[in-house]
Amino acid sequence: MSEVSTGFRMMHTMIRVLDLERSIAFYTELLGMTLLRREDFPGGRFTLAFVGYGPEASHAVVELTHNWDQAEPYAIGTGFGHIALGVHDIYAVCAALAKQGARIPRPPGPMKHGTTHIAFVEDPDGYKIELIGLDTMRQA
Known part of the structure; x- marks a missing residue:
């Protein structure tokens, strides 16, 4: 640095x-x-x-x-990825979010090439929020 x-x-x-x-x-x-x-x-x-x-x-x-x-929805674009939030008990969090009407395009589960459990929720404008299961992350 x-x-x-x-x-x-x-x-x-x-x-x-x-x-x-x-x-x-x-x-x-x-x-x-x-x-x-x-x-x-x-x-x-x-x-x-x-x-x-x-x-x-x-x-x-x-x-x-x-x-x-601004009258029309924004185009998210191809450069933006997501905002990431760490949560405990990702399955319960996603169930509660779904019950409140949140859109969850990627339900909780293990990463494709890892053991950490993740999910994606979308905000009202379609921005992706990655939820990361803190209790499933490999500790460094």
């Missing part, structure tokens, strides 16, 4: 969302994050909402960007 990069830390991942209220509800109610802050920018016609599992000063968070004039 260079001297320059020693002060770096992950701050947030930004995703564009079509329906801010629906997205905030997904991340807070289904995934258990907290709405940390929200700010409207009338001059730019957008709102930023930050959600996460702890304060921005010490945790990486997700920035939900809502452009007020």
Whole structure:
């Protein structure tokens, strides 16, 4: 690590969302994050909402960007992969998410070439969230 990069830390991942209220509800109610802050920018016609599992000063968070004039869903693109969240008892978590109406395109199970159990859930805009079974990960 260079001297320059020693002060770096992950701050947030930004995703564009079509329906801010629906997205905030997904991340807070289904995934258990907290709405940390929200700010409207009338001059730019957008709102930023930050959600996460702890304060921005010490945790990486997700920035939900809502452009007020966007009427059509965003194209996810081929460069973005997913956001990953570690969970305990991935099977129970996925069952609870499914019961609440979450779309789970990849049900929980072992990775194709490993022993860690994973699943994928989609947020309201189709962004993939990988759930990683913390109790199935090989410890380093």
